[in-house]
Amino acid sequence: MSDAVDAGGSVGEWADDPADGWFPESVAARYDGPGGANAPEAVTPAVDVLAGLADGPVLEFAVGTGRIAAPLAARGVRVSGIELSRAMAGRAAGKPGGAAVEVTIGDMTSTRVAGKFSLVFLVFNTISNVVTQDGQVAVFRNAAAHLRPGGLFLVEVGLPDLRRLPPGQDTVPFTVAHGDDGGGYVGFDQYDVVTQEFTSNHVTVAPDGTGRFRRVPFRYAWPAELDLMARIAGMRLKHRWADWDGSALTAESTKHISIWEK
Numbered sequence: 216m217s218d219a220v221d222a223g224g225s226v227g228e229w230a231d232d233p234a235d236g237w238f239p240e241s242v243a244a245r246y247d248g249p250g251g252a253n254a255p256e257a258v259t260p261a262v263d264v265l266a267g268l269a270d271g272p273v274l275e276f277a278v279g280t281g282r283i284a285a286p287l288a289a290r291g292v293r294v295s296g297i298e299l300s301r302a303m304a305g306r307a308a309g310k311p312g313g314a315a316v317e318v319t320i321g322d323m324t325s326t327r328v329a330g331k332f333s334l335v336f337l338v339f340n341t342i343s344n345v346v347t348q349d350g351q352v353a354v355f356r357n358a359a360a361h362l363r364p365g366g367l368f369l370v371e372v373g374l375p376d377l378r379r380l381p382p383g384q385d386t387v388p389f390t391v392a393h394g395d396d397g398g399g400y401v402g403f404d405q406y407d408v409v410t411q412e413f414t415s416n417h418v419t420v421a422p423d424g425t426g427r428f429r430r431v432p433f434r435y436a437w438p439a440e441l442d443l444m445a446r447i448a449g450m451r452l453k454h455r456w457a458d459w460d461g462s463a464l465t466a467e468s469t470k471h472i473s474i475w476e477k
């Protein structure tokens with residue numbers, strides 16, 4: 216996934232806790248770098264939409280460092296979050312609005328927080344971090360359990376790049392970059408179209424020729440499969456967009472934002 220974080224295990228200078236999964240301290244430390252997903256042009260449209268949908272308290276599954284939750288709270292929305300990684304969650308409080316986000320450490324497939332919410336949201340491809348169908352269904356059920364009747368569950372996730380796979384091939388490169396200093400980076404996804412599992416692979420080579428190879432597991436699901444998960448959890452599709460601007464999904468879309476209603 217080109218917009219997935221280059222996430223992986225310890226590289227030595229950080230004390231990574233295995234309980235933090237794919238987002239330990241070494242990843243959290245560089246997660247909020249400038250540009251990309253943290254750029255205002257990426258964050259503001261999402262926060263605008265979420266603030267517009269909020270009609271009371273909201274809950275973010277996999278809230279991370281508060282990239283979205285903190286600016287949403289800064290707008291006056293009451294935001295709670297569930298997050299697996301203490302290293303990621305620990306960074307939210309330092310941001311404007313972040314201190315107001317109430318984060319519970321836990322797994323979004325099962326962790327419950329008190330209260331009923333007008334909106335539960337799960338952005339930045341993170342439904343795919345749950346690598347089994349049963350686990351993804353559990354996320355939908357857990358979202359529904361936190362919603363009041365009429366409440367909304369919003370998911371932002373990339374569409375699998377399978378149209379770019381010629382017969383017999385399982386790998387789609389998304390970035391090949393090299394610097395004048397001899398360093399470089401290659402990112403590619405590798406798909407198993409039978410299990411719907413895929414890995415996001417990140418090969419980074421330093422100018423001195425040393426390198427590292429990180430491999431992060433995911434599971435893809437087509438929008439139609441997510442609609443069935445929503446129905447299992449007692450929700451129906453209300454909106455499906457290609458992006459935060461509300462544009463229509465087309466055959467060329469690279470991601471979708473889907474909203475189901477309880």
Ligand SMILES: C[S@@+](CC[C@H](N)C(=O)[O-])C[C@H]1O[C@@H](n2cnc3c(N)ncnc32)[C@H](O)[C@@H]1O
Nearest residue numbers: 238277278279282298299300303322323339344
């Ligand atoms: C790509 S980051 C997204 C964070 C944040 N939502 C954002 O938009 O920046 C994925 C986050 O999901 C968390 N995560 C992954 N699986 C999880 C699970 N089963 N339950 C709770 N958090 C999870 C990771 O620890 C990480 O912080």
